[in-house]
Amino acid sequence: MGIPCIEVAQYAGVCYGVERALTLAKEAGSTATGPVCTMGPLIHNPIVVHELEQSGVSVANSVEDCVEGAVIIRAHGVVPQVIDELQNKGLQIIDATCPFVKKVHVAAERLEREGYQLLVVGESGHPEVEGIMGHAGMDAHIVSSPEDLHELELGRKVGIVVQTTQTADTLNAVVASVLPRVSELRVVNTICTATQERQASAAELASRADVMIVVGGKNSGNTQRLAQICSERCSRTYHIEQACELDPSWLEDAQLIGVTAGASTPAAHIEQVVEALRNASKA
Known part of the structure; x- marks a missing residue:
């Protein structure tokens, strides 16, 4: 049947709020003179959170875990009391809450x-x-x-x-x-507009695709909703976090493979999935 077409949704991947949070975290990790942590996972993407930890930005699960240095408020935000408690401890606060x-x-x-x-x-x-x-x-x-x-x-x-x-x-x-x-x-x-755009473009592509691949954290609410929207229109919808999870059998007899990604999914992760799909399609 030939090599299938691979199409990425018009709107897919990281939104402004996530991009801003990642930039703030990376800057803090590279310039801080003391410990840097995020108040809870910065975003709902385990791969990105692991990459940040490798660069020296750890995850604190509670205010008690924050002892010194800088604390980054995650993109999802926190209750006001958490900010007050961190300030009372004399910690530097970097607010990465999505605008x-x-x-x-x-x-x-x-x-x-x-x-x-x-x-x-x-x-x-x-x-x-x-x-x-x-x-x-x-x-x-x-x-x-x-x-x-x-x-x-x-x-x-x-x-x-x-x-x-x-x-x-x-x-x-x-x-x-x-x-x-x-x-x-x-x-x-x-x-937010980014959510509406991603959901609408995912729905449009899923209505035409034989197979839909949704890329993003399994713990990401917005990615889960993209998978739900796609599965309602395309029965062969698969939610993965990274390219190595792809199963070539998913692609059998597919003429159009659609790809979308949650708002916490970096462009590089989407590109890796598309490249893996191309290689699987040629095999």
Whole structure:
């Protein structure tokens, strides 16, 4: 059948917030005179986190682990109390929080200040959502789907913000469920443009491809969502972290192989996968 075409989605790989965080971490690692650590993994990409550790930027799992030197706040952000505790310890703080995540923090604080009961549309336990909840007030709730609203008592005034990597479909479904139950609803759509672009271009490519390869951390929420979006349109969708995971049998009889990647996936990782696909296709 000949060699298949390999096409990378129009929007794929690292976003501005991740690129900024990586730049700050690499600069800190190369210029610091003392220890440098990140407050939790800098981004959800185990390969990149390992590379940073090899360059001298370690991962601290708690404030107690940060003893001296510089601490980099991860791209997902943290609760305000963590910043306060680090400052009280006299540590240098390098804030690599994604600017789009900070917009969610600001929106949550404003809605809470204006008297809205806050709903955060996102994944419970995700570090970005935990950080948002730290700015959202005592009455805030995490909602991952309309089903989460069934047992929830809503106030008269409800405000909604969204984890930056959520899908518009999830947000719309939650809004539709909340609207009939409240007198006033204020929605701040904080899904970032990079997420929307990656999801839309992945969906378009997956609708045409025989095989879709999604590249990125298995612990990355936005990469998992790309894999879900692709699998809904292309049954032969595979989520991998690196090129060595590719199985040539996945490519049998494929005429178009699509490739996309999460917002925490560097361009070099995508290029390695594409090169491996080319080699596998020729074999």
